[in-house]
Amino acid sequence: MSVSIDLSPRTRAKAPVPPASADERPSLIGMTRDELAVALADCGVAERQVRMRVRQLWHWLYVRGVGEFDAMRNVSKELREALSVRYTIARPEIVDEQVSNDGTRKWLMRFPARGAGRPVDVETVYIPEEGRGTLCVSSQVGCTLTCSFCHTGTQRLVRNLTAGEILSQILLARDRLGDFPDRDTPDGAIVPAEGRRVSNVVMMGMGEPLYNFEHVKTALLIASDGDGLSLSKRRITLSTSGVVPEIYRTGEEIGVMLAISLHAVRDELRDELVPINKKYPLEQLMQACRDYPGVSNARRITFEYVMLKGVNDSPADARALVKLLKGIPAKINLIPFNPWPGSAYECSDWEQIETFADIVNHAGYASPIRTPRGRDILAACGQLKSQSERMRKKDRVAATGSAEAAATG
């Protein structure tokens, strides 16, 4: 059952879809410093002032987290006006916000249309835990890959998110959680007792981040910039299904922590569960992991392994997993499968998961069984699928009365 939080306009908002032409202004959020310099020069800022103005904008956008030009108090009125005519720094619209019984939050965010396209909806999830708050960020609307256990994989790719849209998910979450100066934490919110509300970011939401490499790279370099959001690269994890060439680029050009959506230890089964395996089989994937820059016992690669009853959860699979990861500083996350409507799998029995975990732990790998979070609001791993897609399906079913439409997603 979904649990919606209080329905005041501050925490739950519904608004009509703006027309595609509503706001064609590009966002300053997600621009590199060089791009900001060009934007400022376009607004008439003298060359000798550009660097100073870039520093000011960066501070307002990423340290103070402002969402309107008028809040930039040390920027002249003329420049604020010139900027606002050409650019926007607005946050995405919040279409829905849900809070799970366990404190997990899921936002459905709507980004304006780009070009001839339509507005798009994206889900972002916040998971508070002891001492940390992790934000699970989306990189694409839908996904081209069709991992058979994943709900997002049933939604066709609509488009890649821009660097600004990826960053905006972090900014909006920090707004809502009171993680910027002058912002309040919602009453009763479960957040870390000390430090940042959003302390960690995982690129593990909708989409395959390495199929949107340039935008993800720009966004993560801005997120980890020490003069702005200042998230340590050790607290940013990029999760991939195994796009091997871009794993090498991630290590060299971004330098964040790596997670692999593994789920099977034999090519035959992985071809079925994670079909990109047909293109980049396990041997190539494991080599890319061994070669990942900076990987060490202090900077382990995380391997995600969803527990599917009777599919990949036998003791023999556990032993094969240990063998496969030999020599790679690794952490294994065992994920009890989170069912979604129409999925073909069941979650492994708890005893089976514990037996599996024992074998892996005994071999020296830290392998926590990830407690399912946000299940009641379909916010758990592999369950993300935009609300608009669900609504469209509902409409199709209502229009046709077709059980087939209901089953195909």
Ligand code: SF4
């Ligand atoms: S697991 Fe990731 S890559 Fe695979 S279908 Fe789901 S969102 Fe796409």
